[in-house]
Amino acid sequence: MTVVEKLRDYFAPREIVDTSTKVSDEVKCTTCYMCACRCGIKVHLKDGGIRYIEGNRAHPVNRGVICGKGASGIMQQHSPAKLKKPLKRVGERGSGQFREIEWDEAITTAVEWLSAIRATDPKKLAFFTGRDQSQALTGYWAAQFGTPNFAAHGGFCSVNMAAAGMYTLGGSFWEFGEPDWERTRFFMMFGVAEDHDSNPIKIALSGLRGRGAKFVSVNPVRTGYSAIADEWIGIRPGTDGLFVLALIHELLKADRIDIEYLGRYTNAGWLVIQAPGASDDGLFARNEASEPLVLGPSGMLASGMVPGAAARLVGEAALADGRRAVPVFQLVAERYLDARYAPEAVAQTCGIPAKTIRRLAAEMAHAAFEEAIELAVPWTDWAGRRHESMRGRPVSLHAMRGISAHSNGFQTCRALHLLQILLGTIDVPGGWRYKSPHPKPAPPGPKPTGKPDQVAPGRSLPGIPLGYPLSPEDLLLEGDGRPLRIDKAFSWDAPIAAHGLMQMVITNAWKCDPYPIDTLFMYMTNMAWNSAMNTAGTMRMLSDKNPATGEYCIPRIIYSDAYYSEMVGYADLVLPDTTYLERWDCISLLDRPIGSPEGPADAIRQPIVAPDRDVRPFQDVLIELGARLGLPGFITPEGAPRYPGGYPDYIVNHERRPGIGPLAGWRGPEGESSGRGAPNPRQLERYIANGCFWRHELPEDQLYFKHANKGYLETAVRMGFIDAPDPIVLQLYLEPLHRFRLAAQGHGSVQPPESHRERIVTYFDPLPCWHMPFEEARIDRGTFPLHAVTQRPMQMYHSWHSQNAWLRQILGRNRLFVNRTIGRALGLDEEDWVWLSSHHGRIRVPTKLMDGVNPDTVWTWNGIGKRVGAWNLDPDSPEFREGFLLNHVISELLPPDGGYSHANADPITGQAAWYDLRVRIDRVTPDEKRTTFPSFEMLDRPASLGRPAAILRYFAGRNPSGRSP
Amino acid sequence: MTSLPEPRRGPKKLGLVIDLDICVGCHACATACKEWNASGHMGPLSDFNPYGGEAWGVWFNRIHSFEEGEGEGARTIHFPKSCLHCEEPACVTVCPTGASYKRAEDGIVLVNEAICIGCKLCSWACPYGAREFDADEGVMKKCTLCIDRIYNENLAPEDRQPACVMVCPVNARHFGDLGDPRSSVSEIVARRGGGDLMPELGYKPVNKYLPPRLGRMSPSVADTVGATDADPMLPGERLLRWVDRLLSR
Numbered sequence A: 001m002t003v004v005e006k007l008r009d010y011f012a013p014r015e016i017v018d019t020s021t022k023v024s025d026e027v028k029c030t031t032c033y034m035c036a037c038r039c040g041i042k043v044h045l046k047d048g049g050i051r052y053i054e055g056n057r058a059h060p061v062n063r064g065v066i067c068g069k070g071a072s073g074i075m076q077q078h079s080p081a082k083l084k085k086p087l088k089r090v091g092e093r094g095s096g097q098f099r100e101i102e103w104d105e106a107i108t109t110a111v112e113w114l115s116a117i118r119a120t121d122p123k124k125l126a127f128f129t130g131r132d133q134s135q136a137l138t139g140y141w142a143a144q145f146g147t148p149n150f151a152a153h154g155g156f157c158s159v160n161m162a163a164a165g166m167y168t169l170g171g172s173f174w175e176f177g178e179p180d181w182e183r184t185r186f187f188m189m190f191g192v193a194e195d196h197d198s199n200p201i202k203i204a205l206s207g208l209r210g211r212g213a214k215f216v217s218v219n220p221v222r223t224g225y226s227a228i229a230d231e232w233i234g235i236r237p238g239t240d241g242l243f244v245l246a247l248i249h250e251l252l253k254a255d256r257i258d259i260e261y262l263g264r265y266t267n268a269g270w271l272v273i274q275a276p277g278a279s280d281d282g283l284f285a286r287n288e289a290s291e292p293l294v295l296g297p298s299g300m301l302a303s304g305m306v307p308g309a310a311a312r313l314v315g316e317a318a319l320a321d322g323r324r325a326v327p328v329f330q331l332v333a334e335r336y337l338d339a340r341y342a343p344e345a346v347a348q349t350c351g352i353p354a355k356t357i358r359r360l361a362a363e364m365a366h367a368a369f370e371e372a373i374e375l376a377v378p379w380t381d382w383a384g385r386r387h388e389s390m391r392g393r394p395v396s397l398h399a400m401r402g403i404s405a406h407s408n409g410f411q412t413c414r415a416l417h418l419l420q421i422l423l424g425t426i427d428v429p430g431g432w433r434y435k436s437p438h439p440k441p442a443p444p445g446p447k448p449t450g451k452p453d454q455v456a457p458g459r460s461l462p463g464i465p466l467g468y469p470l471s472p473e474d475l476l477l478e479g480d481g482r483p484l485r486i487d488k489a490f491s492w493d494a495p496i497a498a499h500g501l502m503q504m505v506i507t508n509a510w511k512c513d514p515y516p517i518d519t520l521f522m523y524m525t526n527m528a529w530n531s532a533m534n535t536a537g538t539m540r541m542l543s544d545k546n547p548a549t550g551e552y553c554i555p556r557i558i559y560s561d562a563y564y565s566e567m568v569g570y571a572d573l574v575l576p577d578t579t580y581l582e583r584w585d586c587i588s589l590l591d592r593p594i595g596s597p598e599g600p601a602d603a604i605r606q607p608i609v610a611p612d613r614d615v616r617p618f619q620d621v622l623i624e625l626g627a628r629l630g631l632p633g634f635i636t637p638e639g640a641p642r643y644p645g646g647y648p649d650y651i652v653n654h655e656r657r658p659g660i661g662p663l664a665g666w667r668g669p670e671g672e673s674s675g676r677g678a679p680n681p682r683q684l685e686r687y688i689a690n691g692c693f694w695r696h697e698l699p700e701d702q703l704y705f706k707h708a709n710k711g712y713l714e715t716a717v718r719m720g721f722i723d724a725p726d727p728i729v730l731q732l733y734l735e736p737l738h739r740f741r742l743a744a745q746g747h748g749s750v751q752p753p754e755s756h757r758e759r760i761v762t763y764f765d766p767l768p769c770w771h772m773p774f775e776e777a778r779i780d781r782g783t784f785p786l787h788a789v790t791q792r793p794m795q796m797y798h799s800w801h802s803q804n805a806w807l808r809q810i811l812g813r814n815r816l817f818v819n820r821t822i823g824r825a826l827g828l829d830e831e832d833w834v835w836l837s838s839h840h841g842r843i844r845v846p847t848k849l850m851d852g853v854n855p856d857t858v859w860t861w862n863g864i865g866k867r868v869g870a871w872n873l874d875p876d877s878p879e880f881r882e883g884f885l886l887n888h889v890i891s892e893l894l895p896p897d898g899g900y901s902h903a904n905a906d907p908i909t910g911q912a913a914w915y916d917l918r919v920r921i922d923r924v925t926p927d928e929k930r931t932t933f934p935s936f937e938m939l940d941r942p943a944s945l946g947r948p949a950a951i952l953r954y955f956a957g958r959n960p961s962g963r964s965p
Numbered sequence B: 001m002t003s004l005p006e007p008r009r010g011p012k013k014l015g016l017v018i019d020l021d022i023c024v025g026c027h028a029c030a031t032a033c034k035e036w037n038a039s040g041h042m043g044p045l046s047d048f049n050p051y052g053g054e055a056w057g058v059w060f061n062r063i064h065s066f067e068e069g070e071g072e073g074a075r076t077i078h079f080p081k082s083c084l085h086c087e088e089p090a091c092v093t094v095c096p097t098g099a100s101y102k103r104a105e106d107g108i109v110l111v112n113e114a115i116c117i118g119c120k121l122c123s124w125a126c127p128y129g130a131r132e133f134d135a136d137e138g139v140m141k142k143c144t145l146c147i148d149r150i151y152n153e154n155l156a157p158e159d160r161q162p163a164c165v166m167v168c169p170v171n172a173r174h175f176g177d178l179g180d181p182r183s184s185v186s187e188i189v190a191r192r193g194g195g196d197l198m199p200e201l202g203y204k205p206v207n208k209y210l211p212p213r214l215g216r217m218s219p220s221v222a223d224t225v226g227a228t229d230a231d232p233m234l235p236g237e238r239l240l241r242w243v244d245r246l247l248s249r
Helices: A003-011 A070-077 A103-120 A135-145 A159-169 A198-210 A224-228 A240-253 A259-265 A328-337 A343-350 A354-370 A409-422 A502-511 A535-543 A566-570 A618-628 A646-653 A683-689 A710-719 A735-744 A754-763 A774-778 A820-825 B028-038 B090-094 B121-125 B163-167 B184-192 B235-240
Strands: A026-031 A040-046 A049-055 A087-089 A098-100 A125-129 A177-179 A186-190 A214-218 A231-233 A271-274 A293-295 A301-303 A310-312 A324-327 A373-375 A390-392 A395-399 A432-434 A519-523 A556-561 A573-576 A585-587 A601-605 A693-695 A786-791 A816-819 A831-837 A842-850 A857-861 A918-923 B014-019 B061-068 B075-082 B100-102 B109-111 B132-134 B139-141 B173-177 B208-210 B246-248
Touching: A026 A601, A040 A070, A049 A070, A049 B028, A049 B163, A070 B028, A087 A103, A103 A125, A103 A519, A103 A556, A103 A573, A103 A618, A125 A135, A125 A502, A135 A618, A159 A409, A177 A198, A177 A395, A186 A354, A198 A214, A198 A224, A214 A224, A214 A354, A224 B075, A240 A328, A240 A343, A240 A354, A240 A409, A259 A409, A259 B246, A271 A293, A271 A328, A293 A324, A324 A328, A328 B235, A343 A354, A354 A395, A395 A409, A502 A519, A502 A535, A535 A566, A556 A566, A601 A683, A618 A646, A646 A683, A735 A754, A816 A820, A816 A831, A820 A842, B014 B184, B028 B061, B028 B075, B028 B163, B090 B100, B090 B121, B109 B139, B163 B173, B173 B184, B184 B208
Parallel strands: A125 A519, A186 A214, A186 A395, A214 A231, A293 A310, A519 A556, A556 A573, A786 A857, A816 A842, B014 B208
Antiparallel strands: A026 A040, A040 A049, A087 A098, A087 A573, A177 A432, A271 A324, A293 A301, A310 B246, A373 A390, A585 A601, A601 A693, A786 A918, A816 A857, A831 A842, A831 A918, B014 B173, B061 B075, B100 B109, B132 B139
């Protein structure tokens, strides 16, 4: 050591670094809930605080990784917006003035209100839940209560994806299926997908790039995943369906389709009756056993269900009664070979050059046919035939809300699946795979419950309210044809509203259309803010009073949330929930499973920390309410509470059908069975010992062709996923849609109102079609020349994370991003302010120019703007002054058409058409304010919330509140 | 003292390799870093006005997103940035108390909080803006390369990595000894043409960045699937191709 160094060490001693500090006193596994992805996490506890949350390597969803949200869970646990006690409103709705009450009073009040409804007219309870993951419980509770007015948030989220997939192939993107990430060679992703499925897609994209597979992102905006795509297709919003049909046109034209696959696994050969004007025109020709018929090689008719039966692809069949029928494939080919689907014909509409469409079709075909995969894995098909290998076509697609949130979303999603089916990529090596427990039969079951004779005072419904109608007879209509549900789901407004229409509940209840309700009971959905279309209008409706009586138009509102969200301010009774680290939960196969193509899986949450305030898990409260109301499923025959231990008791002991309960793992007295089995009192212990999840790994010969794989289908029956090991036939032509169309043409006893006939005939096309989004078709496109959409930031989930001290530093204000060329033409500076107007209203917002956006499109991040006072944020927070929602300019209703205002939604499913929005932007004048408009009166905050810390010094176990020690 | 001591150097150069080709800007590395280090060697990482206007905190790792290029070649880049643990760390050279130092045994640049006087000279000297001043504690803080993880015997060997590397969902972050040409990180840098951030400044950062790769356009594939719309076949005639084709269930 030199003298200089010695001197330095004297004046500046070397630091002794403890490199082996104790990390934690205890590590507990549970399931993340910072978004809907449901990753397995390990929570490290030290000195009584949360030291660190990391991904669980063994977990099938995230395999050890965690995202920006998940790694910020500590700040969600220490949010100053956590509710602390039940609240009873004392001021006007929307003022935020409450009195804190005890739980006894809260439960008694709720029971009093709800029991009166149940005794008189159960449908006057509208029970709608949000982003919760306990819909198997909440749906069951609604059925036990006897109200058909139940749904979760799927109507404003992604029911188009779910329903189109389920009807077409018995699965869907995200939770029910995913690309074969390890083997796919050409992967195309459509639209916003950053939050569904979060970590699995990130892990997968990394793998794709690593091994040189091609990744194409079709999205008007080049952010997030699009930023690392090999090719970004900046499509014009709402035209994806047309683009996909042009790809199909190209593939058909060049005969680059998988005929063998179509024969084995689809309804391509089934005969469709061609008898215009007849009541069965367009339905499948069937034999006496109701089996669909095909046209044999010699012109004879044969059952399409017989293994090995040969069928013509094209040709004309003469039915027994002399009428004509043609194979589905012929209708497909005739439809999409038409010149209107040629790349040149769609290029301008989609904003994609024809030569790009041609090349992409060529690349897809190349991957599918020249890079086909052959796995030397013998397997046996549904008919008992052994195959020596598994052949795959390594092309796959993924889409979520970007496709879903358009009024043509259902048919666009159908088009995506049609493309995959024609290429033979469904559940094959390298293609798109089902996530077990899917596939389910296509079209699916069960049907919705809540017909007039099923809803009566004091009675439970015989089934779950939500389901899948297959014909007009399955709709939920009053005798006079009016909608039976408050959201008009399963009516002629939205016949296949498989997830309900949460976004219409408040508007309809306020208008008493189709009837008045008594109590609106909601859980974890911010309907007074970012979950609503027409947010300001919704806030007015929630607080509007009948001038004649002075009573609120929506008489009572009960709301449960863990945090002081905007919606809390509108509740009469607030039931404070716990955080995700303080509760039991189950991620159930009966609900939204976390299975993978390699096998079914489910999971639990367990309490990691005890609540430090007077709150209860919502599911415990719901079960207690059920018992106090005497709902049959929640009491014993003697009338005692059936699940005195609350939600964990229900999770273990509830049986939906004999042997089938919320959790599939470790069933049976000794935990010896999977899927089916008697309740196991030690089930939760087994889950905890296994890292809080269960997974069944399928053997190699069941990993593909699940829709037609004997081994897999038998496994699925054994585990209770499906009732019979019958093959699931992929539906190119969707007969149930056509049944609605026939009704609209005047056939059958269940008839739509005159106002709806044309709409049903037009959109209930049994083959995927494309139509211009409704709003675009109705407004003046010169006045509103631009599309406006939102994207999902990967580090924020809806409105939840503005209360998170770390995440809001990353994104506490949003901008409207404008294409540089368009912005320059409008005289906008790099950063500027504009008025953004739609047919519904206008907002004042900050802008920023960018290059990576479709020129006809402006966009912003979703859910950043907040109402001042909410979430216990200081009034000077940027979320209030520089954050904004597009929701204010999106109407829940379309402009009236022939006197009737339809929902701003897909005509088939009722899916909210958020991304149909059309706008104009005008630069603000120099004398106008540079703050966001509208702004609202400040929401008071319950005194118990307290003022948040000015400086946060989080250090596990030391000063969890962040206040100065 | 008129001559400053040279920083101690050894052969070992621990650092990060960050792959700009696959970073999607998800911020997992930023918040995982914040989470680990809040209760770690330099914790707490104070946050000011955390629930109000202009919330601002100490972060060792920040992500910058920007657009680069024009037209077809344009890209959106997500650029994570933390201390680069330079071989010639100006932040160490300028520190008047010796609080800022580079470890001889592994090259990690640290701040000894006990003798940091919060003068901020180091943050002025760092060309990468990688220093984070904690105004609450009055000391400078920075990336420690998770020094309390990478040697931590209370962690399983596979977990002895920086939090940002552990968490990254796209595997865009790698940790290792860049002083060892045979290490996996050196190998990936060589293979992918990884480089220094602003090498012209001469600070010789240890951390390396892997450049974005060009998009694959599948050049081997023809421009069309085969037939073109100029093809004289009418849709009805095209159907004839399938007349003799049979489906077999």
